[in-house]
Amino acid sequence: MADWADGRLGIYSLAKANMRKIFxxxxxxxxxxxxxxxxxxxxxxxxxxxxxxxxxxxxxxxxxxxxxxxxxxxxxxxxxxxxxxxxxxxxxxxxxxxxxxxxxxxxxxxxxxxxxxxxxxxxxxxxxxxxxxxxxxxxxxxxxxxxxxxxxxxxxxxxxxxxxxxxxxxxxxxxxxxxxxxxxxxxxxxxxxxxxxxxxxxxxxxxxxxxxxxxxxxxxxxxxxxxxxxRTNKNVxxxxxxxxxxxxxxxxxxxxxxxxxxxxxxxxxxxxxxxxxxxxxxxxxxxxxxxxxxxxxxxxxxxxxxxxxxxxxxxxxxxxxxxxxxxxxxxxxxxxxxxESWITGDKREHHLLDRPRNAPTRTALGVAWVTGYMVMLLGGGNDIFATHFHMSLNAITWFVRIAFFVGPVVAFIVTKRICMGLQRRDADKVLHGRESGIIKRLPHGEFVEIHEPLSQDQLYSLTAHEQYTPAEVGPSVDENGVERKVTRGQKLRAKLSKGYYGEGNQVPKPTAEEYKEITSGHGHH
Amino acid sequence: MSSQEIPEKNLPSEQDTAHGAVAVAEDPFADPGLPPHKPRIQDIDERAAKRSERTVALLFTLSMLATIGFIASFVAFPVDKLVYVWPLGHVSATNLSLGLTLGIALFCIGAGAVHWARTLMSDHEVADDRHAIEATPEVKAKVMADFADGARESVIGRRPLIRNTMFGALAMVPLSGVVLLRELGPLPEKKLFHTSWDKGKQLINMNTNEPLRPEDVVVGSLTFAKPEGLEEDDHEFNNKIAKDALMIVRIQPEDIKDKHELEWSHEGIVAFSKICTHVGCPISLYEQQTHHVLCPCHQSTFDLSDGARVIFGPAGHALPQLRIGVNNEGFLEALGDFPEPVGPAFWERG
The missing domain is CATH 1.20.810.10 (Cytochrome Bc1 Complex; Chain C)
Incomplete structure (x- = not known):
């Protein structure tokens, strides 16, 4: 039966590629x-x-x-x-x-x-x-x-x-x-x-x-x-x-x-x-x-x-x-x-997912959009909210009018800060280990919490993400001293890129040197 | 399981014993490779595996029973039977029993399959290679060369006359389809500018279907009216009422702030279009004390004592007023059509 179908549809070749496909x-x-x-x-x-x-x-x-x-x-x-x-x-x-x-x-x-x-x-x-x-x-x-x-x-x-x-x-x-x-x-x-x-x-x-x-x-x-x-970019x-x-x-x-x-x-x-x-x-x-x-x-x-x-x-x-x-x-x-691909200028394939915190500007933009959407959803039900919560319909409408513009901005800023905070927390965990909950009393009376170093798996997972460096416009004169034309598009791109990946928009990953310096000394401080 | 990225020693079979002992080599953040397989209780203990097997079989059996239940309720319950079920209230017995039995029959198949996959099927993680989506330069070159051959053999480049006329023909032929769409409906012309109201048409009470007398309209009441001659069983009733619907209230003449409105009223009885000027909902909420009316769809609010101007909400202009008077028999009548189009604004409205 399968042979019969294969002779007409080529199902074996299809099955070879897909039957044991990995998800x-x-x-x-x-x-x-x-x-x-x-x-x-x-x-x-x-x-x-x-x-x-x-x-x-x-x-x-x-x-x-x-x-x-x-x-x-x-x-x-x-x-x-x-x-x-x-x-x-x-x-x-x-x-x-x-x-x-x-x-x-x-x-x-x-x-x-x-x-x-x-x-x-x-x-x-x-x-x-x-x-x-x-x-x-x-x-x-x-x-x-x-x-x-x-x-x-x-x-x-x-x-x-x-x-x-x-x-x-x-x-x-x-x-x-x-x-x-x-x-x-x-x-x-x-x-x-x-x-x-x-x-x-x-x-x-x-x-x-x-x-x-x-x-x-x-x-x-x-x-x-x-x-x-x-798990790499080249396997599944x-x-x-x-x-x-x-x-x-x-x-x-x-x-x-x-x-x-x-x-x-x-x-x-x-x-x-x-x-x-x-x-x-x-x-x-x-x-x-x-x-x-x-x-x-x-x-x-x-x-x-x-x-x-x-x-x-x-x-x-x-x-x-x-x-x-x-x-x-x-x-x-x-x-x-x-x-986003224009801003990053990244032409490579990406099969590894980002954790939302590791792309703070993207995440913040997404949350801003969702906030605008949700505000309008609220606006769409202004009569329902007014009658169920005994509020003024006019006040809700005015709230929505203002919140549609203010809400996404606030959401953007707050989300970005949360992402950055989470990135710092990850960096801290990588460098100083995780809080074990065990309090140790030192001989001179000081209390410290013991931090346990992360496993190799965790270290890798927390540092596997890529970080872009912001795109530069480049010097306005080329190597021969001739004035280079910088288009408005390039300038805009550099500006956006800075907003995405510039200083203050992502927390640099801990480097191997930092890690070694800290771990080779005393375990914690 | 061959990946250039994962060193041989890190593959699960090699690593099972060595795990946890990966030295911090040159790079402390190096990829340690796939973690070893952690056996489940079912992998080790045959009794646990048997238990899983029985659970899966039980779920599948439940599904069969639920399907029998579905057929039984289909046969047993009359379609109009209502039952009281807490906390749902009075619900259709057919709907509830069919929904629940079908739900259980389906859910149990799903639950059984998932439980089977999670407890009894192999859970060894496997790595598969990815291949670049992009073609290799050789393939690209071959395709480009093939394309060039094909294009050359078609002589399309050498004979531009063919090429240009072909593009012309292909560009024009869809026009036939576009032209056919013309039959979808009539042109707008001046259709949106007129309603059925005309000089001498009596105002018919929507509820009683009787002509209205001025004394029928008392202060504080909201009356809906349609023009004389428009009946519910008319073929065009809905199209007509969508523009003709009228809202009548009586306001003490001294309370009417708009002079023009007072002029078009009959002893304080004013008639306005019921169709909201925002996007066309019928306005139906009336506040007796303030003479405000509110559209329940998008909450546009109009002041009927002041020319029905917009006092809140998204509507862009006042409700059109119908000039009314009283005829010889003492019934309210229109003294003409609305002076402007009723309902939502549009480009040609001006």
Whole structure:
């Protein structure tokens, strides 16, 4: 059988390279797995849902089994969602697994990307895979949005209205995009059918391709690993795919699926039956998008309502600026690897991960971004915070407006200082050993704590990281005394490089000389 | 297990006995190599291994039982049965039982597999070499030469006419697809500038579906209205109400600060568009004492006693006002359409 397949597919050569492929072990490496598995779960449950869902905006009067909605006009999309929830046995479970898995998928990608960012795993040769992952994150957000808009309930319709309002704010082409997207004026009769095709075919099709490409590159590049004894930039240390990772990763799929199924069985998500069908003149209070759209919601909520009217046209800055900032915050993720590699000028491959503390400026930038994101998430829920904590909505809004600018700066400074402190602590441990907790009384009465020297493994692990020296602009005249042209780009690069690796931005690693000098004398002082 | 980086003596088999005795050589921070394998209890004690085996088998068996439970609950519970379960409250019996049994069935397979991998499968760490992603210079040269051969044989360089027309054709052909997208919807034209409101159209109470009289609107109440002739079962109802929705309140005329607003009111009854000028949510929260209305979506706040100007939040301009009066039968009626587009601002709005 295997021979038969090999004769046609060449499976033996494939297996030779991959069957015993080595994967390193670290808890943070399974974050990506959560994303992959929830994506598979979403596809499986999504296919089931398409068997029952009617993507139609034809209006009917409901007479189904959910009594509170009797006699209410609604679209077939909403009615079929009620049917899935109340008439199809297990339909509600599959719907809830689908929605929970989507929420977890995007949360997983968010955390997975943080892992990759803070450990520098995006560096050469993995920049393209970072971009694939970034695209998956962005497309995941929009697939989620088009998905939760499909039931055509009051909450999701409000979200679509918000999107349409934001589209209208686009200069010059806004009204055209809106008319073309909705097939006329909002809400029109095409939205559900169009979102359906985008949600079940266009976006997931692209995403499936990206997921496959992402995984192929993970295999091809081989996984990164943390530095440690025996782990170098030229090898990969771990356990083989068959059997250990087959069992661990395969088993983990079932763990993720099992947990999501149990959550979906116990906790209601998006109870569209409680909300009623969408009507453009009705709304509920406390309207919130799914969490991953929360920061866009925050941007739109806290932005002052600036509008400029000139020459018979309106520039709706109050909505358009949030739209642009939303895009820029995402683009910042995509371009970061290229900016950092330009600053370092490092063209080598990196397979060893950084500990976040050993790249203080990168870590601080990441935390600053996350702070800005979180502040806006808070802004997106300003009404919820106001009502739950009995605070002034206006005060929260003003807090968010200020914190969006101040928060990231403070976070940057604080994070950098923490990283530097941790670096000093590491250097101290290397040179003076670890505190043993044993207090010794010296003959003359002084008390000292005994420091135990670190093992060779620990010494190596704590000093294995690389430290860059800041890039220099170089002398302004060359060796012949001719004035050298220093471009503005080079100057900027040197400045940034100093900010990353200059004095005060990283703690020099202990050198072998320092270590020997201290250890050859008396053990401690 | 052949790596140039790790000295032979540091490989686990060599090192097992010598570990811990690595001398501080030239470089105190040198790589000591892979640490030796630490045997697990299952590696040494067959009884422990047996216990692990039984645990794994138990988990797999539990999964089978849970799947049977899933099928049983699928058959047993009517789809509309509710049960009270602490602390979840009243929940669907089908949903809860199916979710839990499926969850257990899946989780136990996962837990069994992971436990098997962690306790019984070999946990010897192995080092694999990495190979540079970049090709060697020879390979690069070969590829470049092949490419040059291919390009030369295609004569594309020698016959620019072919090349240029081909690029032209390839660049133009997607235009057909773009042109087809034109059919996605109508042009905006002036559609966003008008609503169904017109001179003489009566204001119909949204809740009672009856025309409104001035005495129906009392101070402190918020009334929603639609134009006469618009019915819920109209095919275009949603498209129309998205622009027509009206908000009516009565304010003591002396409390109305905006002169123009007072002029367009009927004895203090004022009618404003219900659609927020920010991104189009329907405004629905009314503060009787201050005559402020708040949009629950993004919290734009408007002062209905002062021309519905924005007093807080992200909205960019005041709510449009509908001029109203009373007709011969004593019903409230519109005296024209809104003077400006309702809802969110857009480029052509001006």
């Amino acid at each position: 390193p072990d670290h808890w943070s490496f399974m974050l990506g797995e959560i994303c992959l598995y929830s994506f598979i779960i979403i596809i499986l449950t999504g296919v089931y849902l398409t068997l029952f869902f009617h993507p139609s905006m034809n209006e009917i009067v409901y007479h189904g089994s959910y009594v509170p909605m009797h006699g209410i006009r609604m679209t077939e999309a909403y009615a079929s969602t009620l049917e899935i929830s109340f008439d199809v046995r297990g339909g509600l479970l599959i719907r809830q697994i689908h929605h929970w898995a989507a929420v977890i998928f995007i949360a997983g990608m968010f955390v997975h990307m943080m892992r990759v960012f803070f450990t520098g795993a995006f560096r050469k040769p993995r920049e393209i895979n970072w971009l694939f992952g970034f695209l998956l994150f962005v497309l995941g957000m929009f697939t989620g949005f088009t998905g939760y808009s499909l039931p055509d309930d009051l909450l999701s319709g409000t979200g679509v209205r918000f999107t349409q309002g934001a589209i209208l704010a686009t200069p010059v082409v806004g009204t055209y995009i809106s008319m073309f997207l909705f097939g006329g004026e909002f809400p029109g009769h095409d939205m559900v059918a169009r979102f359906y095709s985008i949600h079940i075919l266009l976006l997931p099709g692209i995403m499936l391709g990206l997921v496959v490409a992402h995984l192929i590159l993970v295999f091809y590049h081989k996984h990164t690993q943390f530095p440690g004894p025996g 240390v771990g356990m083989p795919l068959l059997p250990v990772y087959m069992a661990k990763a395969g088993g983990f799929f079932f763990l993720v699926f099992g947990v999501i199924a149990a959550i979906a069985g116990m906790f209601t998500i998006n109870p569209v039956w409680a909300l009623g069908p969408y009507r453009p003149d009705q709304v509920s209070t406390g309207a919130q998008p799914d969490w991953y759209m929360g920061f866009a919601e925050g941007l739109i909520r806290v932005m002052p309502g600036w509008e400029i009217n000139l020459w018979g046209h309106t520039l709706v800055l109050g909505v358009f600026i949030p739209l642009v900032v939303f895009g820029l915050m995402l683009v910042a993720i995509a371009v970061y690897p290229f900016i």
